[in-house]
Amino acid sequence: MARILMKGNEAIGAAAIKAGCKFFFGYPITPQNELPEFMAREFGKHGGTFLQAESEVAAINMVYGAAGAGARVMTSSSSPGIALKQEGISYIAGAELPCVIVNIVRGGPGLGGIQPAQSDYYQSTRGGGNGDYRLVVYAPANLQEAVDLTMEAFEVADYYRNPVMVLGDGMIGQMMEPIEFKEPKKRELPSKDWATTGTKGKRKPNIINSLRLAPAELEKLNHKIQDKLKKIEENEVMYEMYNMEKPELVFCAYGTTSRIVKNTIELLKSEGINAGLIRPITLWPFPYKAFEEIPETAKAILTVEMSCGQMVDDVKIGISGKLPVGFYGRVGGMIPSPQEIVDKAKEMLGGVK
Amino acid sequence: MINERVICAGFGGQGVMSMGQLLSYAGMIEGKHVSWLPSYGPEMRGGTANCNVTVSDTPIGSPIITHDATAAIVMNLPSLIKFESELENGGMMLINSSLIDRKIERKDIKAYYVPANEIAGEIGSGKVANMVMLGAYLELTKVVKVETVIEALRKVFGPSKEHLIPLNEKALQRGAEAVKEQ
Amino acid sequence: MAVVFKRTEGLTETPFHYCPGCTHGVIHRLVGEVLEELGVLGDSIGVAPVGCSVLAYDYFNCDMHEAAHGRAPAVATGVKRVYPDSVVFTYQGDGDLASIGTAEIVHAAHRSENITAIFVNNAIYGMTGGQMAPTTLPGQKATTSPYGRDPKTTGMPLKVSEMLATIPGATFVERTSAHNPANIRKSKKAIKKAFEHQLAGKGFSIVEILSTCPTNWGLTPLESLKWLEENMLPYYPLGNFRNSEEVK
Structure with missing residues (x-):
């Protein structure tokens, strides 16, 4: 397939569409705006649903709902917005749901600036919200990689039932480079029989949940998540x-x-x-x-x-x-x-x- | 071996971003490695906008141009002031003399003065001043063929703006002519 | 022998954890009965809040989704966008919906998200131990308003139904109460109307149900019902605030 020249933010959106993502919930923040704008423009043509939420907090919780319902879903933001999303990300990790979160990093702390930065490394790699969990974090260095890794992110998220982050920065988001859209690599994915699809009277209710009031149960959930993370450490390292x-x-x-x-x-x-x-x-x-x-x-x-x-x-x-x-x-x-x-x-x- | 690192700068609305994109697009069509990196944020809203374009025969490392630009195309005075120091020894500066009435200060770089707005006005539209500058730049460097830029323009414009191609073609030509004598 | 009363299919067999005299149990049953009567249990997805009803996902006999405090309308939006033909509802208390979750409920209404919110207002934070809520009445004692709520420093109680009724997208808004059988029957009717509203695709619906909290009010169950009637009803008038055919 021919190479095309695209902006990083738009290329990530196009890659998500190509990867079969069907839902996008976002909120404006520089320097990632071209991504939600691209989705607003293009997503519907590919059967996708774009929604601009009232806040980053709402956006990630919409992602939580859609992921729980079994959909391929993503959100994007930049550093201060990602900080706001940490609540929902922790719930998504706790409920073991797949989703893709794009962070086009800008300088901090606080409102910081809008120019490129890499100061969200801790926030991204140490979980970010409350509790013991990790995100798989991909850090593309060029736009071809941004496209390839975005596609891979959806597969990895579904494969492990874990949120995955694509971490760029203002430069990756704003620049243009030639990109080739290859067919995404498909993994053999387990069925989402846990999703809240409605019982249709044919099975017991599914419950999407991170709450475990009994300490022994919560410890069990944590061990399960840690076992999964260990597998990711064994199989998914890239450098x-x-x-x-x-x-x-x-x-x-x-x-x-x-x-x-x-x-x-x-x-x-x-x-x-x-x-x-x-x-x-x-x-x-x-x-x-x-x-x-x-x-x-x-x-x-x-x-x-x-x-x-x-x-x-x-x-x-x-x-x-x-x-x-x-x-x-x-x-x-x-x-x-x-x-x-x-x-x-x-x-x-x-x-x- | 081509390894051009070009800064295109001017104020918002002068088409410096699209000038850089066209150059990148044409480079890509010709099979070269290209990158286009814009300035972004509030400075884009009416202030000085610029983009860094790299066109190279070899893979591009950093797309950021830091004191090693091979060329700068400046459309207004603030851009000239800001980017004169970004050129490498022997680099070239293309200056829109319609809006910039002073000369460069450095002696180790080449300067070309192109009255881009006047030329664009003469051929029908001030809007193509950016293409006049691009034409001049291509004449001096031959980084990509003018025909490839037209091909890129066709793809960017689409059928609805096909009628604008001749004007842009003319602007590229006139820009080239303007630096032939210099 | 004829069955005169049985557990609704809308609820699981899990026993409620609610305090004696709390009206959450009654309201759960009303929602369960309505879903059963409408024949939509198999197509329903509920979103549970944080607060006393945090375990609602164990009680409703349909697919359930947990939400962070106040975020149930956002989670419900995510679910509903994936399954537009399903019946999606949130079940939220007043700390959840009227305090930390005001942005989410207002904007679910603003988008006229085709979901139903069941809003249980007992004028206090229950699960965390009786703190002041935006809905706490003036002079009402709570652990964080130990001398009674002072409107001078904490404002007057938020009237959620009246506020939401000003939003074009909030096409069904009704306030009812659970303090006696007549009002419980009215509450059920309102809940049914709200779900029918959703089934007809008419947009955002909410039923605010005034409820008791004997434990944190420091009253007996009976006293609580009386307190609700005498103190909450005058400030929170019952009735329908909005019933539009469509977003206007």
């Missing part, structure tokens, strides 16, 4: 190893930042420094095992984020003290330049030599 044959320095970066780091690696190469990159594609489950594959040549790890240092915690867990871990970050919508990162890399290598 890219870039220029990792004999790196002196290993970068770790995801999404937009990983692209800048790839430019940095070229600049360092021209100065005779060989650097590689570990790029997590799933932020949860985090690719800890990638850090076991780092060659002996590496002297240090430099984590680069558009945050004050959040993923760096996972990098430290991954490397388990075997190599020094440095951090470079810009925040507030400021984007690190390749040259800044080169300077930090040299400083780091100087320090460890």
